[in-house]
Amino acid sequence: MLGSLVLVWIFICLLFIFFRIQRPKNFPPGPRPVPIFGNLFQLNIANPLKDFERFAERYGNVYSVYFGGRPAVIFTGLKAVKEALVTKAADFSGRPQNILISDIREGKGVIFADYGPQWKEHRRFALTTLRNFGMGKQSMEDRILGETKHLVARLEKSAGGFVNPQTMFHEAASNIIYLVLFGTRLDYEDATLKEYFQRLTESFKIANGPWGMIYDTLPITRTLPLPFKKVFKNYYTTEKVIGNMISKQKASRVPGKPRHFVDCYLDELDKVWDDGSSFEEGQLRRYIIDLHVAGLDTTSNTLRTAFLYLMAHPHIQERCQQEIDAVLEGKANASFEDRHNMPYTQAVIHECQRVAYTVPTAFHCTSRDTELMGYSIPKETFIIANLSSVLSEEDQWKFPREFNPANFLNEHGQFEKPEAFLPFSVGPRVCLGEGLARMELFLILVTLLRRFQFFWPEDAGEPDFTPVYGITVRPKPYRMGVRLRGAAR
Numbered sequence: 002m003l004g005s006l007v008l009v010w011i012f013i014c015l016l017f018i019f020f021r022i023q024r025p026k027n028f029p030p031g032p033r034p035v036p037i038f039g040n041l042f043q044l045n046i047a048n049p050l051k052d053f054e055r056f057a058e059r060y061g062n063v064y065s066v067y068f069g070g071r072p073a074v075i076f077t078g079l080k081a082v083k084e085a086l087v088t089k090a091a092d093f094s095g096r097p098q099n100i101l102i103s104d105i106r107e108g109k110g111v112i113f114a115d116y117g118p119q120w121k122e123h124r125r126f127a128l129t130t131l132r133n134f135g136m137g138k139q140s141m142e143d144r145i146l147g148e149t150k151h152l153v154a155r156l157e158k159s160a161g162g163f164v165n166p167q168t169m170f171h172e173a174a175s176n177i178i179y180l181v182l183f184g185t186r187l188d189y190e191d192a193t194l195k196e197y198f199q200r201l202t203e204s205f206k207i208a209n210g211p212w213g214m215i216y217d218t219l220p221i222t223r224t225l226p227l228p229f230k231k232v233f234k235n236y237y238t239t240e241k242v243i244g245n246m247i248s249k250q251k252a253s254r255v256p257g258k259p260r261h262f263v264d265c266y267l268d269e270l271d272k273v274w275d276d277g278s279s280f281e282e283g284q285l286r287r288y289i290i291d292l293h294v295a296g297l298d299t300t301s302n303t304l305r306t307a308f309l310y311l312m313a314h315p316h317i318q319e320r321c322q323q324e325i326d327a328v329l330e331g332k333a334n335a336s337f338e339d340r341h342n343m344p345y346t347q348a349v350i351h352e353c354q355r356v357a358y359t360v361p362t363a364f365h366c367t368s369r370d371t372e373l374m375g376y377s378i379p380k381e382t383f384i385i386a387n388l389s390s391v392l393s394e395e396d397q398w399k400f401p402r403e404f405n406p407a408n409f410l411n412e413h414g415q416f417e418k419p420e421a422f423l424p425f426s427v428g429p430r431v432c433l434g435e436g437l438a439r440m441e442l443f444l445i446l447v448t449l450l451r452r453f454q455f456f457w458p459e460d461a462g463e464p465d466f467t468p469v470y471g472i473t474v475r476p477k478p479y480r481m482g483v484r485l486r487g488a489a490r
């Protein structure tokens with residue numbers, strides 16, 4: 002009995018010696034990690050946010066945490082974010098590999114592709130394609146306006162009553178991405194599609210919860226039949242569905258006359274490359290899933306936050322409407338160019354994005370040994386840039402803690418964008434859909450504000466601005482009162 006206890010004790014000691022976590026020299030400070038588990042026991046794995054806040058208070062603007070044996074560096078504030086993502090962009094623009102969300106994609110696609118030629122080629126391709134070159138006759142603007150027309154029709158039906166904005170904006174954001182990718186809107190009654198969305202939601206829940214954390218921090222558990230297996234299974238099924246959709250496009254396409262993103266990619270596949278190319282159909286399938294995932298909750302959560310604040314501040318809503326009426330007088334549709342004549346509305350939209358901080362953190366990985374704010378950071382360290390902190394940083398904003406469009410207006414009432422406005426992040430990994438997202442936010446908000454007045458339901462109590470955290474931040478569910486505006490169109 003005593004003998005076996007001694008053996009266990011020796012075993013534990015050996016474990017600690019062999020798996021001891023040695024902090025690299027001059028590494029940012031942080032809570033002390035234990036072998037194998039790192040700081041797992043100091044984190045509430047269902048919602049580590051409160052713990053991060055505590056660490057930041059204790060250790061300062063740059064601190065470290067161990068996820069299992071892997072170190073992560075978390076930093077706050079514009080100065081650190083700029084030094085890492087802009088000044089030292091080549092060192093800080095990787096993505097963590099060998100974790101659940103990159104493993105399901107096998108390093109392909111774009112969001113979780115590591116910093117390298119394959120990511121670069123695919124990113125360049127998407128940026129060019131999204132900028133309207135060779136995307137058929139319809140411009141991006143027309144696609145968005147077309148979808149906005151459906152939103153208007155839906156709201157007209159509810160005028161005088163209330164709507165739940167959640168599904169409405171979610172479907173609109175989804176449709177716009179699909180219009181870009183496949184040239185069609187989605188049919189939400191379609192059974193395949195319903196399953197597709199169910200699988201996405203389910204996988205997200207598992208990947209972002211404790212099981213995702215366990216997969217990432219304790220590699221020995223990966224072969225066990227645990228819920229993260231489901232995430233892989235869902236992903237492969239989704240890939241198959243996408244594969245079928247691509248096949249349909251192949252059957253109807255005319256090479257060299259692309260109708261949409263998928264056609265553009267297929268044209269790219271037809272080209273002969275002397276020195277090889279990273280373009281292949283498996284990439285395309287994952288790319289499609291990536292673009293869909295990246296553009297969905299981000300856009301719809303931002304819209305929901307915007308309408309929440311616009312309802313809570315009716316005088317701000319009204320001032321936008323006056324400006325919109327004056328600029329669009331007699332015109333059938335808004336165009337993205339009109340933003341230059343709408344400084345106030347532009348300021349309001351940006352202020353909504355600032356208070357929404359829809360993507361609170363950017364996850365990167367160092368691609369070589371480097372330094373940040375005087376600390377040494379080795380290759381393959383997780384990097385978590387706290388973007389939300391920059392959006393409300395004291396000294397960067399006139400009114401960091403309140404909803405105030407004056408944050409984006411100079412003394413002459415002109416629109417001005419402070420350097421700390423980084424909701425899309427910054428550097429080589431900056432949001433690939435920024436142009437599309439900004440166009441969507443502007444055209445949808447302007448079109449809806451022109452036609453409708455939105456008000457907070459009297460029986461709903463006070464508006465609650467407390468955000469709900471996740472990979473993307475969203476407002477609490479709410480109902481939106483809507484009425485047709487009188488004299489205006």
Ligand code: HEM
Pocket residue numbers: 111112113124291292295296297299300303359360362363364365388424425426427429430431432433434435437438
């Ligand atoms: C309001 C809406 C949006 C916000 C706030 C937003 C924000 C962001 C942020 C913060 C990142 C991470 C950047 C980094 O790692 O440093 C990102 C990446 C990305 N976003 Fe967006 N995004 C939005 C809409 C969209 C849309 C509509 C698309 C679809 C076309 C999109 C596609 C992407 C992609 C593909 C990436 C990964 C880029 C890469 O790793 O190279 N986003 N976005």
Ligand SMILES: *[C@@H]1O[C@H](CO)[C@@H](O)[C@H](O)[C@H]1NC(C)=O
Pocket residue numbers: 050051053054057075077362385387389390
């Ligand atoms: C980012 O900064 C905000 C505000 O400074 C803080 O509340 C939040 O906990 C930080 N998040 C992380 C992951 O450090």
Ligand SMILES: *[C@@H]1O[C@H](CO)[C@@H](O)[C@H](O)[C@H]1NC(C)=O
Pocket residue numbers: 143146147150333334
């Ligand atoms: C306004 O946009 C809608 C939807 O795209 C389109 O059908 C209509 O032709 C546009 N009108 C004008 C005058 O551009």
